Amino acid sequence: MGLSFHYSGVIANPQLLPELIEEVRDIAGTYNWKFNVFDQEFPDNCCGKDHYNQNIYGISFTPPGCETIPICFLSNGRMSSLPHLMFFGKTEDQPESDSLYMLSVKTQYADVETHQLIIKIFRHLKEKYLTDFKLMDEGKYWETNDLELLRINFEKNLAIINSFFSALETIPMLPNESIEDYFARMLKFIKDSKGM
Numbered sequence: 333m334g335l336s337f338h339y340s341g342v343i344a345n346p347q348l349l350p351e352l353i354e355e356v357r358d359i360a361g362t363y364n365w366k367f368n369v370f371d372q373e374f375p376d377n378c379c380g381k382d383h384y385n386q387n388i389y390g391i392s393f394t395p396p397g398c399e400t401i402p403i404c405f406l407s408n409g410r411m412s413s414l415p416h417l418m419f420f421g422k423t424e425d426q427p428e429s430d431s432l433y434m435l436s437v438k439t440q441y442a443d444v445e446t447h448q449l450i451i452k453i454f455r456h457l458k459e460k461y462l463t464d465f466k467l468m469d470e471g472k473y474w475e476t477n478d479l480e481l482l483r484i485n486f487e488k489n490l491a492i493i494n495s496f497f498s499a500l501e502t503i504p505m506l507p508n509e510s511i512e513d514y515f516a517r518m519l520k521f522i523k524d525s526k527g528m
Contacts (some may be wrong), residue, residue, distance in 0.1 A: 335394050335439055335440040335447070335470050335471055336435060336436050336437070336438045336439065336440070336469060336470050336520055337367050337436070337437055337439065337450075337451070337467060337468065337469040337471070337474065338435065338437075338467070338468045339411070339434075339435050339436075339465070339467040339468070340410075340411055340434050340435065340436075340464075340465070340466050340521075341410075341411045341458070341462040341463065341464055341465035341466065342405075342409050342410050342411065342462065342463050342464045342465075343379065343405050343409045343411075343461060343462065343463075344461055344462055344463040345461070346379045346409060348375065348460075348461055349372060349374060349389060349390065350372050350404070350459075351416060352390070352391075352403065352457070352460075352461045353369055353372055353390060353403075354393045355454075356391045356393060357369065358455075359371060359453060360391075360393040360394075363395065363401055365393045365394055365395050365447075367391055367392065367393040367394070368391065368393075368405060369390075369391050370387070370388040370389055370390055370392075370414070370504055371388065371389045371390075372388050372389070373389075373411075374389055374405075374407060374409070375394065378407040378408060378409070379407070379408060379409035380408065380409060380506075381404065381407075381408045382406040383408065383409065383466045384404075384406035384410075385407045386417065387406075387407060388404050388405070388406070388413065388414045388417060389404065389405060389406070390402065390403050390404035390405050390415070391403050391404070391409065392404060393509060395415075395442055395446050395450065396442065396446070396451070397439075397441040397442035397443065397446065398403045398437065398438070398441070398442040398446060398447075398516060399437045399438045399439075400412075400438050401437050401450065402435060402516045403457065406432075411434055411435060411462075412433055413435060415434075416431065416432050416435070417432070418432075419481075420432040428475050433476065434504070437450075439471070444479070444483050445474065446496050447471055447482060448473055448479060450505045451469060451471075451473050451474050454467055454474070455474075458511060464480070470485065471485045479504060482526045503517070503518050503521060
């Protein structure tokens with residue numbers, strides 16, 4: 333729950349990884365965001381392959397009120413993250429292995445301006461360093477560049493979250509009611525009260 337964006341991609345030129353890391357480190361430093369640098373050079377002739385080693389290459393950073401944003405890759409050059417590698421890196425199951433390469437970041441508790449800045453950073457990185465890059469922004473700023481629409485989507489998500497927590501406080505669970513039935517009843521109440 334909460335406004336997020338989802339992305340995937342591939343590094344366009346593996347030799348540019350140190351430059352990408354340095355540029356993102358400079359941005360994080362400018363805004364006093366915490367960052368973490370991983371391996372800075374890919375092994376020879378690994379990018380573009382199906383297989384990968386167990387290392388992470390790149391950098392991650394954490395703006396205030398936001399989840400950590402990985403600009404990280406596996407040795408095959410595809411974007412991933414350390415948690416994704418740990419959870420999905422050894423799976424043989426196709427839907428789970430697809431999750432290895434789809435990253436998501438929640439920005440709900442950051443502000444609109446931070447979300448906007450993050451999307452602008454991704455626009456720049458896409459043009460300079462990434463290929464096959466896709467980003468789906470629940471705030472719709474990536475798709476529209478419309479700051480007012482982003483504000484509206486932030487407010488809408490905040491109202492839903494507040495309604496949910498309010499419902500948790502005011503709607504008690506009934507005796508012998510399953511958790512699934514309780515949440516279904518609560519969500520129906522929220523939907524009915526908001527006229528959705």
